[in-house]
Amino acid sequence: MNPITYSENSVSSKLLKFLEKNYPLSKWVFLVDDQTHILCYEKILSSNFYDISIEIIQVETGEENKSIEQSIQLWETFTEYGFSKNTVLIVIGGGVLCDLGAFVASTYKRGIPYVLVPTTLLAMVDASIGGKCGVNFLQYKNQIGLFSECKRIFIDDIFLKTLPEKELICGLAEMLKHALIADYNFWKKIRKNELHNISIKQIKEATQIKMKIVLQDPYEKNVRKILNFGHTFAHAIEHLFLNENCNLSHGEAVLWGMVYELQLSVKHLKMPKKEAKEVIQFIKQYTSIPNWTSEQIKEIIIAMRQDKKNNTTNINFTLLSKIGQATFDCFLSEIEILEVFQEVNQSIK
Numbered sequence: 476m477n478p479i480t481y482s483e484n485s486v487s488s489k490l491l492k493f494l495e496k497n498y499p500l501s502k503w504v505f506l507v508d509d510q511t512h513i514l515c516y517e518k519i520l521s522s523n524f525y526d527i528s529i530e531i532i533q534v535e536t537g538e539e540n541k542s543i544e545q546s547i548q549l550w551e552t553f554t555e556y557g558f559s560k561n562t563v564l565i566v567i568g569g570g571v572l573c574d575l576g577a578f579v580a581s582t583y584k585r586g587i588p589y590v591l592v593p594t595t596l597l598a599m600v601d602a603s604i605g606g607k608c609g610v611n612f613l614q615y616k617n618q619i620g621l622f623s624e625c626k627r628i629f630i631d632d633i634f635l636k637t638l639p640e641k642e643l644i645c646g647l648a649e650m651l652k653h654a655l656i657a658d659y660n661f662w663k664k665i666r667k668n669e670l671h672n673i674s675i676k677q678i679k680e681a682t683q684i685k686m687k688i689v690l691q692d693p694y695e696k697n698v699r700k701i702l703n704f705g706h707t708f709a710h711a712i713e714h715l716f717l718n719e720n721c722n723l724s725h726g727e728a729v730l731w732g733m734v735y736e737l738q739l740s741v742k743h744l745k746m747p748k749k750e751a752k753e754v755i756q757f758i759k760q761y762t763s764i765p766n767w768t769s770e771q772i773k774e775i776i777i778a779m780r781q782d783k784k785n786n787t788t789n790i791n792f793t794l795l796s797k798i799g800q801a802t803f804d805c806f807l808s809e810i811e812i813l814e815v816f817q818e819v820n821q822s823i824k
């Protein structure tokens with residue numbers, strides 16, 4: 476399992492110490508996007524790295540860059556610069572960059588070492604943890620990818636200071652998901668918490684929920700599937716937006732996805748209505764669910780068929796029997812999914 480270093484405002488010195496100890500003779504290469512270059516890289520560079528020879532590669536921000544085309548460009552750059560097993564890649568970014576950087580590093584020359592420095596809340600509590608990496612393909616989410624282990628993850632709340640509220644909400648979405656699938660007490664804490672007061676302690680609690688699940692089932696053969704709660708809908712909705720060239724953050728899609736899957740949980744696993752309603756009300760403080768057209772619903776259901784976890788006829792969901800208790804491999808028909816769309820559409824009218 477990937478070791479994690481948590482810190483408050485001292486990521487720069489911790490990272491330097493780690494690199495000096497473990498990669499003293501390697502080339503250190505930083506991967507950033509245009510946002511994290513300005514807002515996060517400087518925080519790491521500081522005086523600690525003064526006089527040390529490093530290289531930096533910048534890509535454009537955005538989900539559309541989590542692509543094979545961007546991966547090819549990076550492999551080309553790695554080759555031109557002569558990167559080898561004696562190169563360590565340090566990824567400084569949100570979930571998009573963590574997924575992309577990890578994918579490119581673990582496939583180039585059958586894998587070079589890499590370190591993740593997640594800079595969004597979502598990447599800290601979810602995307603950097605658990606070894607999944609990959610890129611989107613033909614507008615389908617995470618269609619190409621693999622499991623791969625980074626050398627270390629550095630989580631520091633200093634990066635949250637520049638994070639827009641919208642991105643904090645996205646991180647909160649995955650923290651909420653962790654609570655709903657595995658920890659009722661964590662849900663109680665999240666419920667009370669102020670969005671702008673998320674502490675390193677809570678981040679650690681969220682990462683530990685995910686790590687505990689991943690440790691039991693690193694390759695998603697069984698229990699790890701519960702981490703997909705909300706994601707069957709979310710990934711299909713993201714596909715729709717990618718197809719229409721519209722922006723949608725992963726976290727917002729997950730919030731929407733959880734609303735539909737809470738509704739399915741009430742119907743199919745007898746989740747108490749009261750609990751589902753409380754969670755849906757909490758979610759609605761942060762986002763409004765779109766009223767989809769029938770054409771869009773059709774598109775979303777078609778995209779769901781691409782989900783890696785389906786069987787030949789039905790779509791695979793993780794559902795809740797109550798807050799803190801999830802069941803994976805709940806297979807539902809397209810009719811049942813259509814019904815839930817209609818119910819949620821009715822409730823938001």
Ligand SMILES: NC(=O)c1ccc[n+]([C@@H]2O[C@H](COP(=O)([O-])OP(=O)(O)OC[C@H]3O[C@@H](n4cnc5c(N)ncnc54)[C@H](O)[C@@H]3O)[C@@H](O)[C@H]2O)c1
Binds near residue numbers: 511574608637
């Ligand atoms: N591998 C996994 O297990 C896993 C799990 C969950 C999500 N994901 C993936 O994560 C991606 C979403 O990640 P995300 O929500 O972090 O989006 P993102 O990486 O696109 O980051 C959102 C925006 O915030 C900017 N940013 C990053 N750090 C910042 C900071 N400290 N201050 C200001 N701006 C900052 C980025 O440049 C970007 O513009 C999706 O592609 C999703 O599929 C992967």
